Amino acid sequence: MTPAQLTPASFVSYSAPARAFAIEHLVLLQRLPLAVCPSFLQQIQNLHTSFPAEQEALRWQCTALQALPAEKYKQLTAPLSTLALTPALQSMDWVNDPAAFITELTAHLWSSGQLNLFRAAATSLFAAVPPRETTTHRTVFVVLGKDATIDPRKALRKLARNGITLTALKHETAWLDIRSTLQQRATDAPYASWYIDGGPPLPELTNSLLHAIAISYPGLSPLRERVLQRMQSTITSGSGGAEAMRTNLTSTSQQDVAAADITPDPILQRFYTELFTQSSGPQIFSTSFVQWTGRELARRAQPQTLLLRYTPRQAYHDLNELVTTTTPTLDAQGAFRDAEMGAYYNWIEMDRITTKGKLTFVAWIEDHPFAVILSPNAPTATTAATPMPLSEALHNFG
Amino acid sequence: MRRNLLYPSSAQTISATRRDFLRGAIGTLSAASISSAALASQTASVLRPTQKTIVVTFGGGARDEETFAKDGQENIPNLLHTLLPQGTFFSHVVNAGILGHYVATASIVTGSYERFDNFIAQPPPNPTLFEYYRKGLRRPASDAWVIAPSNGFQRIGSSSHSSFGPDYGAGVILPKRLLAAALHNSKSLDADRLSYLLQDSYEMPLYQPLQTSIDHELHLDTLSSTLKLSVDEFLQHARSLDSADELSIFITKQLMKQHAPSLMMLTLHDMDIAHSGAYSLYIDAIQRADRLCAELWSMVQTDPEYKDRTTLYILPDFGRDGDTDPGGNGFQHHRTGGAMARTTWMLALGPHLRQNTIVDRPIQSIDLVPTIGSVLGFSTNSSGKPIRELL
Numbered sequence A: 001m002t003p004a005q006l007t008p009a010s011f012v013s014y015s016a017p018a019r020a021f022a023i024e025h026l027v028l029l030q031r032l033p034l035a036v037c038p039s040f041l042q043q044i045q046n047l048h049t050s051f052p053a054e055q056e057a058l059r060w061q062c063t064a065l066q067a068l069p070a071e072k073y074k075q076l077t078a079p080l081s082t083l084a085l086t087p088a089l090q091s092m093d094w095v096n097d098p099a100a101f102i103t104e105l106t107a108h109l110w111s112s113g114q115l116n117l118f119r120a121a122a123t124s125l126f127a128a129v130p131p132r133e134t135t136t137h138r139t140v141f142v143v144l145g146k147d148a149t150i151d152p153r154k155a156l157r158k159l160a161r162n163g164i165t166l167t168a169l170k171h172e173t174a175w176l177d178i179r180s181t182l183q184q185r186a187t188d189a190p191y192a193s194w195y196i197d198g199g200p201p202l203p204e205l206t207n208s209l210l211h212a213i214a215i216s217y218p219g220l221s222p223l224r225e226r227v228l229q230r231m232q233s234t235i236t237s238g239s240g241g242a243e244a245m246r247t248n249l250t251s252t253s254q255q256d257v258a259a260a261d262i263t264p265d266p267i268l269q270r271f272y273t274e275l276f277t278q279s280s281g282p283q284i285f286s287t288s289f290v291q292w293t294g295r296e297l298a299r300r301a302q303p304q305t306l307l308l309r310y311t312p313r314q315a316y317h318d319l320n321e322l323v324t325t326t327t328p329t330l331d332a333q334g335a336f337r338d339a340e341m342g343a344y345y346n347w348i349e350m351d352r353i354t355t356k357g358k359l360t361f362v363a364w365i366e367d368h369p370f371a372v373i374l375s376p377n378a379p380t381a382t383t384a385a386t387p388m389p390l391s392e393a394l395h396n397f398g
Numbered sequence B: 001m002r003r004n005l006l007y008p009s010s011a012q013t014i015s016a017t018r019r020d021f022l023r024g025a026i027g028t029l030s031a032a033s034i035s036s037a038a039l040a041s042q043t044a045s046v047l048r049p050t051q052k053t054i055v056v057t058f059g060g061g062a063r064d065e066e067t068f069a070k071d072g073q074e075n076i077p078n079l080l081h082t083l084l085p086q087g088t089f090f091s092h093v094v095n096a097g098i099l100g101h102y103v104a105t106a107s108i109v110t111g112s113y114e115r116f117d118n119f120i121a122q123p124p125p126n127p128t129l130f131e132y133y134r135k136g137l138r139r140p141a142s143d144a145w146v147i148a149p150s151n152g153f154q155r156i157g158s159s160s161h162s163s164f165g166p167d168y169g170a171g172v173i174l175p176k177r178l179l180a181a182a183l184h185n186s187k188s189l190d191a192d193r194l195s196y197l198l199q200d201s202y203e204m205p206l207y208q209p210l211q212t213s214i215d216h217e218l219h220l221d222t223l224s225s226t227l228k229l230s231v232d233e234f235l236q237h238a239r240s241l242d243s244a245d246e247l248s249i250f251i252t253k254q255l256m257k258q259h260a261p262s263l264m265m266l267t268l269h270d271m272d273i274a275h276s277g278a279y280s281l282y283i284d285a286i287q288r289a290d291r292l293c294a295e296l297w298s299m300v301q302t303d304p305e306y307k308d309r310t311t312l313y314i315l316p317d318f319g320r321d322g323d324t325d326p327g328g329n330g331f332q333h334h335r336t337g338g339a340m341a342r343t344t345w346m347l348a349l350g351p352h353l354r355q356n357t358i359v360d361r362p363i364q365s366i367d368l369v370p371t372i373g374s375v376l377g378f379s380t381n382s383s384g385k386p387i388r389e390l391l
Ligand SMILES: [Zn+2]
Pocket: B060, B061, B101, B203, B272, B275, B334
């Protein structure tokens, strides 16, 4: 089957909103090259468990592509249409199982040496979608370094190059300042405010950030443990390698891990489940969990306010062993280094989705007078050694 | 699909950045760090037949960012300040093939971009360096060895090519399998304490703690007949080590002592823990690899069988994804196929090589096999080209 053969009847197994969306954009779907059509279908299939921001983004993208002048569209999709796909790929049921097609396609593009071609062609196609300029201002706090020893000359250096470093922060009131800033800036838009904690959530935050969805590593541990059990059974079966492991994980659904025990919201059920099934690391390390959650939120929910707190993670032994370990020791220093890089990646991801000049990003080393602020008002690669509370720093540079 | 997009970044920019700082770093080195004897030997173009070759790959992919670029230099003091002044450094090595560890390592040893499934242990279709070497120079089986990280690599010693094959291949030692067999055999209480050495990463074709009894026998035989170690001796050494890479170096040392092989390849793989997303563990492993490379070079220089007749090539199999590539998650994986993940470096040291030298022109990782063939005098049928600066 080719995309040109798609009809409204093709989507009979889709949920009602997904089917409606597919039919509404049928003209575009029929014209898409096979190499990219299933990726659109995968997003459409998941529409009913997608965040509002994802739904809007998909609609925006489809509308923009559908509105391209025919000549321009033909020119942009020509390289994708010339990719050599195997008969096996072409005969897959990519309408109903687009995820399986995408996995096979990726392997084929690598092994046939067409990956670079595909990357370049897909980049040009999506570059034709104009960015969605929004007036949304986003505020992000990353708190890290709990119980770690800090070298102020090197701490957060990647972020520091892009913002102002405060070396004499009056940190006694930092939590209070973070809380009140988030309260002021949060809106009651759905899925727009989040608090993610690598350790037990702090009650003073969960009690005061009323609009925020609060999730923590220990809070999601029932899901995490169910995913680990599935990993463990793959390991002990001895029947599969990394590939079997990944396939097993990515095909695990929110029902398989009983995500309804955690939340009645199907959007959150899928989101929480995929934090452990579409990733590598969050199953084992809380630092990987916080970084990955921040990344996925930026890509999917697109938060207006976000608080990410990295805490000490379990010490490393061996991957196979970690899967079964129940009483791990903690590594605060390793966690701090993980979190420094994690915070840098969190900034890159949030910066990517925010209209220029609309992002305030603060990384604070917990219990230390040390923070970095990146925002339109913060000079880059500068240090401020004047003692000031975080509220004042935000007033000056936020 | 959006997730697979990237901001295109040019490989040239990457290399130029690295080269600039490297010039600075090397400019500060004193010429006294180069011995006059070594300088004199640079002119020797005809090599003695007892030439030894050791190839070390960083399997796991290491980025410039954590090695030779500005922020990374603190992780590699030995490579930068001890080994680089004694060798020729290539700042722009491209891997244009599949960025999976087994298939990429196989491509390095065949000198051809292999296209088979990374996750299935199989012999490469093209002849390996070891087969070209042993057949071309009529060398015995004990003269070529591979020390590789895990299962999946057990077939890397020889190809399925009809004119070559296992009769000309290298012996393959998988240290972690060896340890597993020894632990199994000794039934000692060490099992718990040593099992931490048996880690395998997400990207490897292994997650299988199970082994057949034939596996055990084969490994125990390797231990006694090849490495001349009793199970107890081996376990005692393993007990003093921190990681799988250290175990690999220990086995290399034992091979050098027992057989003095002329061709060895060793893959350091601890750094692939990066797939777990824990940056600190990835950095720890790079620092360890840096230290182990220096240890290996010092082993070479203190062993009369190897001293002044050994060429050492050190290269990552490839890089990892760039921080800003939206298709990836930075250092964690090597999935995007972007320029950062495809571009890496190589350091070559040896009596006939120029010291304290940086070569900027792009070379490819498949160029290594024809280079070694040209240096040692056997023919290869690789799609790579001999690297003239190393001949
Ligand atoms: Zn890897």
